Amino acid sequence: MVRINTPLPTVWLDGDFCQLAEARISVLDRGFLYGDGVYEILPVYGGRPLGPQRHIDRLLAGLAAIRIDDPGGGAAGWQSLIEALIEANGGGDIYVYIQVTRGAPANRDHAFPAGVEPTVFMMCAPMPALAPALIEQGVAAVTREDSRWARCDIKSISLLANVLLRQEAVEAGAAETILYAGDLVTEGSASSVFVVANGAIVTPRDGPEILPGTTRDLIVELAREDGLSAAMGEISRTDLANADEVWLCSSLREVLPVTRLDDTPVANGQPGPVFGRVHALYQDAKRALAQPA
Numbered sequence: 263m264v265r266i267n268t269p270l271p272t273v274w275l276d277g278d279f280c281q282l283a284e285a286r287i288s289v290l291d292r293g294f295l296y297g298d299g300v301y302e303i304l305p306v307y308g309g310r311p312l313g314p315q316r317h318i319d320r321l322l323a324g325l326a327a328i329r330i331d332d333p334g335g336g337a338a339g340w341q342s343l344i345e346a347l348i349e350a351n352g353g354g355d356i357y358v359y360i361q362v363t364r365g366a367p368a369n370r371d372h373a374f375p376a377g378v379e380p381t382v383f384m385m386c387a388p389m390p391a392l393a394p395a396l397i398e399q400g401v402a403a404v405t406r407e408d409s410r411w412a413r414c415d416i417k418s419i420s421l422l423a424n425v426l427l428r429q430e431a432v433e434a435g436a437a438e439t440i441l442y443a444g445d446l447v448t449e450g451s452a453s454s455v456f457v458v459a460n461g462a463i464v465t466p467r468d469g470p471e472i473l474p475g476t477t478r479d480l481i482v483e484l485a486r487e488d489g490l491s492a493a494m495g496e497i498s499r500t501d502l503a504n505a506d507e508v509w510l511c512s513s514l515r516e517v518l519p520v521t522r523l524d525d526t527p528v529a530n531g532q533p534g535p536v537f538g539r540v541h542a543l544y545q546d547a548k549r550a551l552a553q554p555a
């Protein structure tokens with residue numbers, strides 16, 4: 263028997279709220295058989311999603327890219343679904359997970375099935391706690407060749423390569439695997455990457471090689487508003503190795519300093535001053551969100 267142990271059990275599945283323990287999908291669902299779907303994760307602070315529009319836009323772009331008709335009623339429909347699910351789970355500091363697959367046809371066949379409704383699943387879970395040591399001392403990362411596919415801009419639920427690449431970090435005692443394609447850094451196995459050189463912040467520019475990260479976009483915006491230099495551009499492997507600072511960011515990990523790369527200290531091995539500033543700006547943005555209007 264499966265024991266479900268979650269304080270946030272209300273989920274949304276195909277048009278209705280139900281308890282996580284009661285949620286069921288067909289084994290013929292194309293998400294299960296082919297990884298044929300997209301997903302989204304939105305961080306929520308004090309019951310309010312951080313930058314929901316960026317996540318909804320990316321979800322709609324992903325659905326269009328894989329040719330699934332939007333089952334959520336457009337941006338406004340998704341926004342109200344997200345708000346309703348957060349409320350059903352009591353708000354707080356949580357995240358919303360959304361997954362849309364091409365549905366569950368009667369037979370297994372690679373080609374798109376006709377007349378099958380997409381499967382829409384949404385759940386909430388507590389935001390993972392980030393230990394203060396991660397911010398104060400930084401994390402280790404390893405680098406590996408990017409072995410994923412040619413459409414990493416799609417937030418696909420097919421995450422096998424990301425899973426294998428992240429496991430390499432875990433087995434090396436590191437928090438993340440930073441990927442490179444040829445000579446250029448792309449991103450982490452589940453995060454965006456920044457480097458700082460001579461005070462200037464750089465993150466790889468959008469393209470099919472990377473997911474357009476929402477946390478990355480927010481950080482670039484906050485940094486620029488604060489008068490820092492933040493640009494999208496190319497980061498070579500040499501740039502990464504010689505950077506004054508390296509950071510990772512994602513909806514679940516916020517922004518973290520990388521202080522060891524492949525067992526070598528990044529600069530002096532301590533989180534840098536630009537990280538300190540950007541981390542404070544991110545915490546301010548979270549606090550502003552969680553305060554009652």
Ligand SMILES: Cc1ncc(COP(=O)(O)O)c(C=O)c1O
Pocket residue numbers: 303449450451452453454473474475476477478511512513514
């Ligand atoms: C491959 C990849 N890149 C970047 C990110 C960061 O995206 P976001 O900041 O929108 O969470 C993620 C997050 O899951 C990811 O899986």
